[in-house]
Amino acid sequence: AQSVTQPDIHITVSEGASLELRCNYSYGATPYLFWYVQSPGQGLQLLLKYFSGDTLVQGIKGFEAEFKRSQSSFNLRKPSVHWSDAAEYFCAVDGAGNNRKLIWGLGTSLAVNP
Amino acid sequence: GAVVSQHPSRVICKSGTSVKIECRSLDFQATTMFWYRQFPKQSLMLMATSNEGSKATYEQGVEKDKFLINHASLTLSTLTVTSAHPEDSSFYICSALSRAVAEAFFGQGTRLTVV
Numbered sequence: 001a002q003s004v005t006q007p008d009i010h011i012t013v014s015e016g017a018s019l020e021l022r023c024n025y026s027y028g029a030t031p032y033l034f035w036y037v038q039s040p041g042q043g044l045q046l047l048l049k050y051f052s053g054d055t056l057v058q059g060i061k062g063f064e065a066e067f068k069r070s071q072s073s074f075n076l077r078k079p080s081v082h083w084s085d086a087a088e089y090f091c092a093v094d095g096a097g098n099n100r101k102l103i104w105g106l107g108t109s110l111a112v113n114p
Numbered sequence: 115g116a117v118v119s120q121h122p123s124r125v126i127c128k129s130g131t132s133v134k135i136e137c138r139s140l141d142f143q144a145t146t147m148f149w150y151r152q153f154p155k156q157s158l159m160l161m162a163t164s165n166e167g168s169k170a171t172y173e174q175g176v177e178k179d180k181f182l183i184n185h186a187s188l189t190l191s192t193l194t195v196t197s198a199h200p201e202d203s204s205f206y207i208c209s210a211l212s213r214a215v216a217e218a219f220f221g222q223g224t225r226l227t228v229v
Binding site: 032034036041042043044045046049051088090094101102104105106107109 | 118120148155156157158160163205207209216217218219220221222223225
């Protein structure tokens with residue numbers, strides 16, 4: 001069955017430190033992969049996506065993610081975290097098929113210390 | 115990016131009444147829209163997939179008679195919570211699929227409180 005695992009429920013980093021949020025997926029073929037960010041009480045904003053090609057993907061707000069087929073991973077990174085990055089981060093996999101249903105990870109809550 | 119408008123952003127209703135939530139794609143046509151429910155500090159739970167001009171496909175465990183979905187046009191889907199109960203209180207989020215860019219765009223969510 002298709003699934004997405006975000007091993008870290010909660011992460012705290014200091015402002016200016018680097019960040020890596022982990023995402024592993026289980027899927028029968030090369031998936032479409034997404035990272036979304038959600039601020040409290042808000043909808044979701046797409047940070048970046050991977051469909052094919054270059055496995056290092058650049059997104060908005062200084063985020064990047066690397067697709068590693070051998071590890072079934074799509075980890076999100078940022079070299080220097082800002083206080084405004086504190087939010088909930090969700091990894092998702094395109095479930096394919098005509099309806100393009102997304103399979104979601106449980107999310108990682110990021111706190112940023114000043 | 116494309117814009118999805120979800121309305122209302124917050125609603126309080128009495129038990130037993132019905133509440134309608136609208137989801138509009140403002141600058142693109144969406145043949146497919148998704149309705150999610152999100153509990154506090156949890157991930158999104160897909161409730162149903164809404165396809166324009168046809169019946170919605172509900173996920174297992176979601177009562178289709180309680181959560182009525184209508185997708186009458188390429189830019190509008192509605193979710194009606196019928197005979198609302200306090201346990202229906204939650205954050206509901208819609209998304210609209212843009213096949214042109216193979217991406218789902220999300221509304222800002224609706225906080226439903228049933229008293």
